[in-house]
Amino acid sequence: MPKANIHYYFKNKPGLYLAVVxxxxxxxxxxxxxxxxxxxxxxxxxxxxxxxxxxxxxxxQASRIFATEIISGGPNLDGYFSEGYVQWFESRVDVFREWQxxxxxxxxxxxxxxxxxxxxxxxxYADFNFQIASALNKPELQPADFDTAAxxxxxxxxxxxxxx
Numbered sequence: 001m002p003k004a005n006i007h008y009y010f011k012n013k014p015g016l017y018l019a020v021v022x023x024x025x026x027x028x029x030x031x032x033x034x035x036x037x038x039x040x041x042x043x044x045x046x047x048x049x050x051x052x053x054x055x056x057x058x059x060x061q062a063s064r065i066f067a068t069e070i071i072s073g074g075p076n077l078d079g080y081f082s083e084g085y086v087q088w089f090e091s092r093v094d095v096f097r098e099w100q101x102x103x104x105x106x107x108x109x110x111x112x113x114x115x116x117x118x119x120x121x122x123x124x125y126a127d128f129n130f131q132i133a134s135a136l137n138k139p140e141l142q143p144a145d146f147d148t149a150a151x152x153x154x155x156x157x158x159x160x161x162x163x164x
Contacts, residue, residue, distance in 0.1 A: 003026065006136060014076060017076060018076050018079075018080070019065055019075075020065065021066060021069055021076065021077065021080070024059075024063075024065065025057075025064045025066065027055065027062075027078065027088035028052065028119075029088070031047070031051045031052070032048060032089070033092075035048065035092070035095055036095060037094070037095045037098035037102075040104075040163055041096075041099045041104050041161065041163040042158055042163040043096055045118075045154070045157060045158060045161070045163065046154050046158065047156045048118065048129060049118065049122060049150055049153050049157065050150050050154070052118070052119075052122030052123070052124050053125060053146050053149055053150040053153070054128075054146065054150075054163055055122075056122060056123060056124075056125040056126035056146070057125070057126075057143065057146040059126070060126035060127075060129055063123050063127075064126065064127055066123075067123070067127045069105060073110050089112075089115075092109055092111075092113040092115060093112050094116065096109070096111030096114060096115075099163075104163065105158075105161050105162060105163055106161055106162035106163075107162050108163055109160075109162075114157075114161065117157070118157070121153050122153065122155075125141070125146060125149055128161075129141055132145075
């Protein structure tokens with residue numbers, strides 16, 4: 001994008017930065033937003049985990065930008081994590097609660113914490129890529145490593161939720 005266009009659309013660097021971080025969150029949340037209580041929990045969770053792991057593989061810098069912002073206390077995200085975000089999050093929790101009510105998911109699971117687990121476990125492969133590659137004695141992670149991670153996380157989460 002030409003520099004003139006950047007100046008036209010964004011008044012300053014913080015505005016540009018907020019747009020970048022907002023786009024990252026929207027990309028992550030887009031897949032999660034599509035899940036409904038009428039969907040099969042196993043298929044929905046499997047699809048979501050794969051998409052998030054793939055996002056971590058293809059866009060590790062995006063995840064690190066977001067992580068840095070959050071670790072810093074989210075100084076640029078006050079407006080983003082407002083009432084609208086809380087309502088969106090509660091609607092996601094409600095989907096899981098409805099699955100539980102219908103007997104499709106273990107009722108001992110606290111949905112909010114399951115969502116946090118999904119977020120953290122899938123982003124870990126982007127944020128801590130260096131550590132994982134080092135532990136596996138590899139110069140860098142390969143697509144097969146991400147596939148193995150997705151398969152393993154999916155198995156553990158689906159069994160833990162009682163949906164398989």
